[in-house]
Amino acid sequence: MDAALVAAPRPKGDVDALVRLAKDDMAAVDALIIARMQSDVPVIPMLAEHLISAGGKRLRPLLTVAAARAIGAQGDIAAATKLAASVEFIHTATLLHDDIVDGSEMRRGKVAAHLIWGAASSVLVGDFLFARAFELMVETDSLRALGILATASSVIAEGEVLQLTRAHDLNLDQATYLQIIRAKTAELFAAAAESGAVGAGATEEQVKALRDYGMALGIAFQLADDALDYGSDTATLGKNAGDDFNEGKATLPLLLAVQRTKGKEDLFWDRVITKGERTPEDFARARELILGTGAVEATLDAAGDYADRAKAALSVLPASDWRSALEDLADFAVSRAA
Amino acid sequence: MDAALVAAPRPKGDVDALVRLAKDDMAAVDALIIARMQSDVPVIPMLAEHLISAGGKRLRPLLTVAAARAIGAQGDIAAATKLAASVEFIHTATLLHDDIVDGSEMRRGKVAAHLIWGAASSVLVGDFLFARAFELMVETDSLRALGILATASSVIAEGEVLQLTRAHDLNLDQATYLQIIRAKTAELFAAAAESGAVGAGATEEQVKALRDYGMALGIAFQLADDALDYGSDTATLGKNAGDDFNEGKATLPLLLAVQRTKGKEDLFWDRVITKGERTPEDFARARELILGTGAVEATLDAAGDYADRAKAALSVLPASDWRSALEDLADFAVSRAA
Numbered sequence: 001m002d003a004a005l006v007a008a009p010r011p012k013g014d015v016d017a018l019v020r021l022a023k024d025d026m027a028a029v030d031a032l033i034i035a036r037m038q039s040d041v042p043v044i045p046m047l048a049e050h051l052i053s054a055g056g057k058r059l060r061p062l063l064t065v066a067a068a069r070a071i072g073a074q075g076d077i078a079a080a081t082k083l084a085a086s087v088e089f090i091h092t093a094t095l096l097h098d099d100i101v102d103g104s105e106m107r108r109g110k111v112a113a114h115l116i117w118g119a120a121s122s123v124l125v126g127d128f129l130f131a132r133a134f135e136l137m138v139e140t141d142s143l144r145a146l147g148i149l150a151t152a153s154s155v156i157a158e159g160e161v162l163q164l165t166r167a168h169d170l171n172l173d174q175a176t177y178l179q180i181i182r183a184k185t186a187e188l189f190a191a192a193a194e195s196g197a198v199g200a201g202a203t204e205e206q207v208k209a210l211r212d213y214g215m216a217l218g219i220a221f222q223l224a225d226d227a228l229d230y231g232s233d234t235a236t237l238g239k240n241a242g243d244d245f246n247e248g249k250a251t252l253p254l255l256l257a258v259q260r261t262k263g264k265e266d267l268f269w270d271r272v273i274t275k276g277e278r279t280p281e282d283f284a285r286a287r288e289l290i291l292g293t294g295a296v297e298a299t300l301d302a303a304g305d306y307a308d309r310a311k312a313a314l315s316v317l318p319a320s321d322w323r324s325a326l327e328d329l330a331d332f333a334v335s336r337a338a
Numbered sequence: 339m340d341a342a343l344v345a346a347p348r349p350k351g352d353v354d355a356l357v358r359l360a361k362d363d364m365a366a367v368d369a370l371i372i373a374r375m376q377s378d379v380p381v382i383p384m385l386a387e388h389l390i391s392a393g394g395k396r397l398r399p400l401l402t403v404a405a406a407r408a409i410g411a412q413g414d415i416a417a418a419t420k421l422a423a424s425v426e427f428i429h430t431a432t433l434l435h436d437d438i439v440d441g442s443e444m445r446r447g448k449v450a451a452h453l454i455w456g457a458a459s460s461v462l463v464g465d466f467l468f469a470r471a472f473e474l475m476v477e478t479d480s481l482r483a484l485g486i487l488a489t490a491s492s493v494i495a496e497g498e499v500l501q502l503t504r505a506h507d508l509n510l511d512q513a514t515y516l517q518i519i520r521a522k523t524a525e526l527f528a529a530a531a532e533s534g535a536v537g538a539g540a541t542e543e544q545v546k547a548l549r550d551y552g553m554a555l556g557i558a559f560q561l562a563d564d565a566l567d568y569g570s571d572t573a574t575l576g577k578n579a580g581d582d583f584n585e586g587k588a589t590l591p592l593l594l595a596v597q598r599t600k601g602k603e604d605l606f607w608d609r610v611i612t613k614g615e616r617t618p619e620d621f622a623r624a625r626e627l628i629l630g631t632g633a634v635e636a637t638l639d640a641a642g643d644y645a646d647r648a649k650a651a652l653s654v655l656p657a658s659d660w661r662s663a664l665e666d667l668a669d670f671a672v673s674r675a676a
Contacts, residue, residue, distance in 0.1 A: 039496055041503065042503075093465075100457070101458040101462065119438070124435065124439060124502065127432075127435060127495040128499070130465070130491075131488055131491035131495060134484070138481055138484055138488055141481060143484075146472070146476055150469055150476055151473055153465070153468075153469035154469035156465075157462050157465040158377055160462045160465075161379045161382055164458055164459060164462065165381055
């Protein structure tokens with residue numbers, strides 16, 4: 001076998017280097033998040049904290065401060081810090097609303113907020129956090145950064161609606177699938193990095209590089225996420241494995257498996273996705289078909305390509321620990337699925 | 339009887355004068371609203387148009403352009419026009435979300451959007467319109483106006499959550515009731531007028547006057563609205579009469595009637611509001627008690643006081659047709675209940 005035809009193993013990547021570098025900056029972001037989610041109406045900080053304190057890696061605000069540092073910003077980065085907190089508020093607001101839209105039961109390893117406080121409170125606290133995000137952005141005096149995050153917010157909502165209207169659609173083409181994940185996920189990664197660069201006074205070339213990095217990273221991240229829904233288990237995922245399947249979401253692993261079992265499993269896919277008539281055993285069967293056809297691997301390969309694009313975009317930035325850590329993050333977005 | 343103790347009949351007021359004066363300005367606002375609610379995702383403009391084309395009087399954006407004109411702005415008022423469209427987007431977003439929160443079945447004389455397109459789409463299209471509002475505001479280059487409307491948005495959400503957590507609460511004090519209607523309704527009226535003034539380059543004294551006017555007008559408007567829910571019928575209202583009752587909302591007419599029938603109707607109120615065990619006949623009984631105790635009249639009296647405050651706030655503005663029309667609008671906010 002020709003050695004060139006055997007794919008080199010992908011670098012594992014790492015988020016720890018970035019987390020370590022950004023420790024002080026993220027402590028400032030966290031303090032701001034806590035301070036600005038307060039309200040005299042007790043259920044608001046309670047509900048917000050349920051989700052925000054569950055944490056996760058705070059990838060998006062991490063991108064905002066890392067973008068500022070990667071272009072060489074030293075000392076206090078007040079604008080990027082505020083923009084980072086705004087990004088996390090926007091992200092939290094979309095999670096609160098998505099969990100209602102999807103009827104999700106778990107989020108970040110905890111019971112979803114709408115199941116504890118009700119959908120009404122989740123809708124309204126999402127709105128509150130969204131508005132607080134814009135209040136914070138106003139304080140940066142950067143209309144440009146504000147415009148970037150406002151546009152990202154409308155694009156995210158469009159992506160979510162598009163996904164909703166195309167759920168259960170086995171004929172979804174890959175271009176539309178890509179359009180959906182760009183909008184619902186990658187746009188905020190792109191805007192997070194771009195606004196951090198803008199807030200720190202980056203050159204136009206650097207702003208574009210960081211936006212491109214964020215966009216490619218976000219796509220890689222979502223592709224890996226969609227692979228994880230069939231390739232991982234609930235404990236690793238922090239949300240229910242099979243959620244996408246149970247919502248009938250037409251994600252890439254599913255679309256590839258449907259294509260690769262054409263003429264053989266059409267009735268199964270039609271029943272469980274198009275008609276939405278699922279028994280508890282169907283997820284195991286779908287998973288078997290998706291893994292068996294190599295659809296998860298193919299999805300992760302596509303994620304790897306976007307991770308490479310993300311890394312390539314960083315080449316115009318000065319070499320630094322921050323740039324290296326952002327490169328490692330791109331690989332990590334894919335390898336965390338393994 | 340001492341003549342001084344007989345209340346003079348309130349002026350009827352009028353919204354037509356303002357609508358006529360603002361005809362061209364509002365045509366520009368409407369065109370902008372239609373242009374900016376477009377999206378490649380078809381359900382978004384469809385759902386948004388369902389609500390926006392049903393129209394109503396567009397009172398809030400009307401306030402924004404009227405504020406600009408009332409301080410003497412001539413010719414093109416591009417910033418105020420964009421802010422007015424933003425205000426309508428924010429208002430529409432909150433209506434979409436509120437109708438989900440309240441489970442309302444009608445809005446502006448039409449079936450509520452969430453019953454046609456589903457709650458998920460209503461949540462997401464609300465988010466989309468909210469984001470579009472901020473995109474539009476960025477174009478005005480006025481960070482101050484943007485901050486005013488961002489703060490209004492978070493205050494509205496707080497007010498809605500507060501109302502939600504205090505529904506079914508017969509012990510709600512009038513101060514908290516007032517806090518709720520200030521936040522959920524009057525704050526956007528205030529911000530609409532204030533931002534229009536700011537966008538048109540008003541003096542600080544004028545900005546404050548128009549904010550105070552909007553706040554008092556909004557309170558009058560909501561008090562009258564709460565009275566209407568018991569004092570009017572569904573056809574006049576454009577939404578279901580008795581909605582507040584059926585949601586167990588502790589509004590002023592209800593709170594006053596509970597207080598005025600203390601020791602006589604406690605079991606009835608406890609059952610229908612606190613416990614929420616309502617039969618279809620209970621609304622008629624509640625309406626009878628509320629009208630019989632003069633609670634609707636007392637609520638309208640309070641609305642009249644705020645209308646007077648609104649008019650008084652305008653005294654620092656130069657006399658003009660616009661100022662007169664705003665004065666008439668304050669009276670109209672109360673008299674439309676009659």
